[in-house]
Amino acid sequence: MGYASTIKVPFGPQHPALKEPEHFLFEVDGDTVVNVTLRIGYVHRGLEKGFELETYNHGLYLAERVCGICNIAHTVSYTQVVEELMGVQIPPRARYIRTIVAELERLQSHSLWVGIVAHEAGFDTLFMYVWRDREAIMNLFEELTGGRVLHAINTLGGVRRDITPEWETKLRKGMDSFEERTKDYLRIVNSERTFLKRTSGVGLLSPQDAVKLCAVGPTLRASGVKEDVRADDPYIAYDEIPFNVVTSESGDALARTVVRVEEMMESIGMIRYALDHMPSGTIKVRPPKIAPPGEVLSRAEAPRGELIHFGRSNGSAKPERYKIRSPTLANIPALCKTLIGVHVADIPIILAGIDPCFSCMDRMAIVDRRTGEKREIEK
Amino acid sequence: MIVYDLFFLLVFPGILFLLCLAFFTEWVDRKFFARIQNRYGPLYTGPSGILQPLADFVKLLSKEDIVPRAADRALFTLVPIFYVTLPLTALFIMPIMGETGLIAFEGDLIFLLFVFGLMTIIIFLAGWSSMSRFSIIGGVRSALQMLSFEIPLGIVLIGPAIAAKSLSISGIVQWQSANAAWGLWLQPIGFVVLLTCLLAELELIPFDIPEADTEIVAGWRTEFSGRKLAMFRLGRDLEVVLCAALAASLFLGGAQPLWLIPPAVVFLVKTIAVVLLFSFIRSLFARFRIDQVIAGMWKYVLPIAIVQIVLIELGVGV
Amino acid sequence: MSLVKEALQQLRKKPATKKYPKEKASPAKGFRGIPVWDMDKCLLCVLCQNACPPAAIKLVGKGREAEISFSMDRCMFCAECAEACPKGAITMSEKFELAGTDRGEMVFIFKKKPIAQEQK
Numbered sequence: 018m019g020y021a022s023t024i025k026v027p028f029g030p031q032h033p034a035l036k037e038p039e040h041f042l043f044e045v046d047g048d049t050v051v052n053v054t055l056r057i058g059y060v061h062r063g064l065e066k067g068f069e070l071e072t073y074n075h076g077l078y079l080a081e082r083v084c085g086i087c088n089i090a091h092t093v094s095y096t097q098v099v100e101e102l103m104g105v106q107i108p109p110r111a112r113y114i115r116t117i118v119a120e121l122e123r124l125q126s127h128s129l130w131v132g133i134v135a136h137e138a139g140f141d142t143l144f145m146y147v148w149r150d151r152e153a154i155m156n157l158f159e160e161l162t163g164g165r166v167l168h169a170i171n172t173l174g175g176v177r178r179d180i181t182p183e184w185e186t187k188l189r190k191g192m193d194s195f196e197e198r199t200k201d202y203l204r205i206v207n208s209e210r211t212f213l214k215r216t217s218g219v220g221l222l223s224p225q226d227a228v229k230l231c232a233v234g235p236t237l238r239a240s241g242v243k244e245d246v247r248a249d250d251p252y253i254a255y256d257e258i259p260f261n262v263v264t265s266e267s268g269d270a271l272a273r274t275v276v277r278v279e280e281m282m283e284s285i286g287m288i289r290y291a292l293d294h295m296p297s298g299t300i301k302v303r304p305p306k307i308a309p310p311g312e313v314l315s316r317a318e319a320p321r322g323e324l325i326h327f328g329r330s331n332g333s334a335k336p337e338r339y340k341i342r343s344p345t346l347a348n349i350p351a352l353c354k355t356l357i358g359v360h361v362a363d364i365p366i367i368l369a370g371i372d373p374c375f376s377c378m379d380r381m382a383i384v385d386r387r388t389g390e391k392r393e394i395e396k
Numbered sequence: 397m398i399v400y401d402l403f404f405l406l407v408f409p410g411i412l413f414l415l416c417l418a419f420f421t422e423w424v425d426r427k428f429f430a431r432i433q434n435r436y437g438p439l440y441t442g443p444s445g446i447l448q449p450l451a452d453f454v455k456l457l458s459k460e461d462i463v464p465r466a467a468d469r470a471l472f473t474l475v476p477i478f479y480v481t482l483p484l485t486a487l488f489i490m491p492i493m494g495e496t497g498l499i500a501f502e503g504d505l506i507f508l509l510f511v512f513g514l515m516t517i518i519i520f521l522a523g524w525s526s527m528s529r530f531s532i533i534g535g536v537r538s539a540l541q542m543l544s545f546e547i548p549l550g551i552v553l554i555g556p557a558i559a560a561k562s563l564s565i566s567g568i569v570q571w572q573s574a575n576a577a578w579g580l581w582l583q584p585i586g587f588v589v590l591l592t593c594l595l596a597e598l599e600l601i602p603f604d605i606p607e608a609d610t611e612i613v614a615g616w617r618t619e620f621s622g623r624k625l626a627m628f629r630l631g632r633d634l635e636v637v638l639c640a641a642l643a644a645s646l647f648l649g650g651a652q653p654l655w656l657i658p659p660a661v662v663f664l665v666k667t668i669a670v671v672l673l674f675s676f677i678r679s680l681f682a683r684f685r686i687d688q689v690i691a692g693m694w695k696y697v698l699p700i701a702i703v704q705i706v707l708i709e710l711g712v713g714v
Numbered sequence: 715m716s717l718v719k720e721a722l723q724q725l726r727k728k729p730a731t732k733k734y735p736k737e738k739a740s741p742a743k744g745f746r747g748i749p750v751w752d753m754d755k756c757l758l759c760v761l762c763q764n765a766c767p768p769a770a771i772k773l774v775g776k777g778r779e780a781e782i783s784f785s786m787d788r789c790m791f792c793a794e795c796a797e798a799c800p801k802g803a804i805t806m807s808e809k810f811e812l813a814g815t816d817r818g819e820m821v822f823i824f825k826k827k828p829i830a831q832e833q834k
Contacts, residue, residue: 026533139608139682143717209682209717211602362685434729680718
């Protein structure tokens with residue numbers, strides 16, 4: 018009887034490297050990963066069915082709870098779908114406030130991610146420093162929206178709370194100090210030699226593979242492909258705010274880090290521009306209760322990539338069908354491709370590189386063993 | 397006289413003192429590491445959290461001790477015991493009370509190297525006997541790491557021995573006080589290399605690869621729980637004290653009387669200084685990968701250690 | 715070695731963590747904590763019950779003796795009830811330390827004061 022030359026190392030559902038449960042089964046030969054099998058569906062919650070049972074107003078709160086860290090992107094996308102179905106135009110001031118809050122959320126999400134990737138590389142000090150500075154943004158959110166994580170500021174027809182001059186002053190000061198810290202992090206990430214040794218050249222994804230495997234978001238942009246929903250298909254106020262789409266040519270974990278940190282700098286600039294050019298006026302209009310029949314597909318740029326919401330109405334007060342495709346699901350095939358042939362020690366850094374948010378992503382596949390046909394139940 | 401011997405062996409500078417010193421250094425390390433990261437560290441147990449390591453130890457003693465079904469029972473139970481007793485034995489040769497250790501003989505430096513090698517074998521056996529995928533990988537990585545740092549460590553430890561013409565740690569301490577010079581400025585390259593190799597021996601960041609918690613859960617310590625885990629933590633603290641005492645004795649002068657201050661206090665201050673140095677380096681870097689460690693150690697650290705020996709042979713730093 | 719200067723600077727600064735529970739961070743103004751009903755203003759009009767997404771608010775009973783039964787364990791802290799109330803009788807307080815061990819403690823009943831007391 019021979020012995021297998023590879024051992025199977027399971028990563029998850031519970032594992033210190035994963036913040037949310039998914040199952041990766043690695044076949045490791047010595048120190049090199051030879052094969053990876055993926056099994057998802059551990060946090061499937063049946064949300065898409067839940068949307069069909071709630072009115073549009075209540076469904077907004079369900080959309081917010083799809084993901085805690087990108088909840089603004091989900092509510093922006095949801096309100097865009099429903100407002101388009103109902104034929105409601107939101108006032109310009111509401112569009113700008115939504116943009117500011119969305120960019121603040123991008124700052125908060127990317128700085129959380131920088132801390133996570135530092136922790137996966139064993140660089141705990143940077144993790145502590147970044148999360149300490151992130152608290153400033155959480156406090157800003159608490160003052161504006163009343164909640165640190167789940168903001169509930171978007172509503173059908175506009176936003177619920179207005180920006181006061183005091184909050185605007187605090188925001189400007191907060192942005193100035195956060196910009197100093199972000200420049201510092203950019204310097205550390207680019208110059209700390211142990212960190213560079215762990216992330217440079219690790220998890221290479223070529224541009225052709227990235228496009229073929231439908232990668233989205235910073236994962237795609239770090240491979241040199243210049244695609245961003247905010248620039249290609251502008252929504253809320255992005256057609257009036259100038260910004261650069263940040264790309265990098267290397268396609269490795271270091272490129273993904275640098276792309277995200279530079280996107281943070283861009284977001285700070287966008288927030289300042291939006292504050293300077295804020296139109297005055299009302300912040301919401303009253304939407305009708307019932308949406309006429311129709312179908313709408315809306316895209317948003319969540320911090321993790323392109324987020325798609327689709328809604329279909331049949332003229333009643335509840336949607337007939339609602340579907341969400343979150344960016345992490347689109348990045349998973351690219352992730353599996355980059356995981357082949359790396360050292361075991363690189364696995365957490367590559368896993369963290371796509372910024373996984375498994376709670377947004379889950380779907381379940383049923384395979385009928387008798388006929389071999391596969392049916393997919395979406396989340 | 398036998399009462400004196402028993403006192404020295406069991407209380408000071410024997411087992412009780414060493415255990416207290418181990419817990420104290422763990423507290424110092426955790427507080428310093430926390431302050432660098434802008435947080436408090438242990439705070440509530442005892443004044444300023446000083447009893448926290450003891451509280452952790454006692455808590456672990458009371459937890460359930462689970463032995464995996466596939467594990468090798470005899471080895472699995474023996475390994476934690478060896479892990480505690482080996483550094484404790486090695487600490488007896490360190491000069492703490494005066495310039496001679498409790499047990500001093502020509503060649504106890506070689507004995508120390510032997511203990512270091514045994515400790516790594518014990519770690520490998522800990523990983524192997526657990527028979528879990530993560531612990532096997534951790535144990536193998538630990539053995540690989542030993543392959544990389546052991547030769548530079550041996551070379552750089554011989555440096556002061558050549559200068560002092562004695563293979564006994566006590567002899568080296570006496571030579572430093574007789575010449576009123578510390579190894580630190582006589583052989584600075586040796587000190588830097590020694591620090592690097594000791595960090596690799598203690599498995600601290602940037603060399604904490606065998607127990608990288610984000611990759612392989614807890615490496616070779618994964619399957620241990622309860623009393624065995626308590627023994628591992630205690631053994632780890634004792635190892636830190638051992639390595640700090642080694643660096644302090646060989647390069648910082650060790651337990652020398654300084655004006656009116658007794659040598660034991662001087663020894664404590666120097667050991668804690670080295671522990672603070674370990675903590676500081678620990679907070680600055682990310683973790684390396686095992687192949688980078690082996691390549692780096694053989695390509696850079698070993699030549700530098702050889703350069704140090706060549707310098708000593710040429711008469712610099714004697 | 716790029717963190718050396720910053721690490722040494724942090725040693726002199728006060729830590730960024732608060733010693734909870736001895737020192738508590740106070741929530742900002744406008745924080746959405748647990749909602750509180752002011753029954754003097756309440757009309758018992760049912761609009762808050764319709765607005766609540768997780769159905770945490772129930773109007774039990776009829777007429778002036780009806781009471782508002784609020785289950786804190788279902789509440790999402792979304793403030794839809796505060797916005798829906800035509801008289802502004804609901805305010806989102808600043809309490810957020812609401813954990814408990816008994817499910818029965820999680821239901822709050824708000825009743826209007828009897829007429830005799832009000833006329834005084």
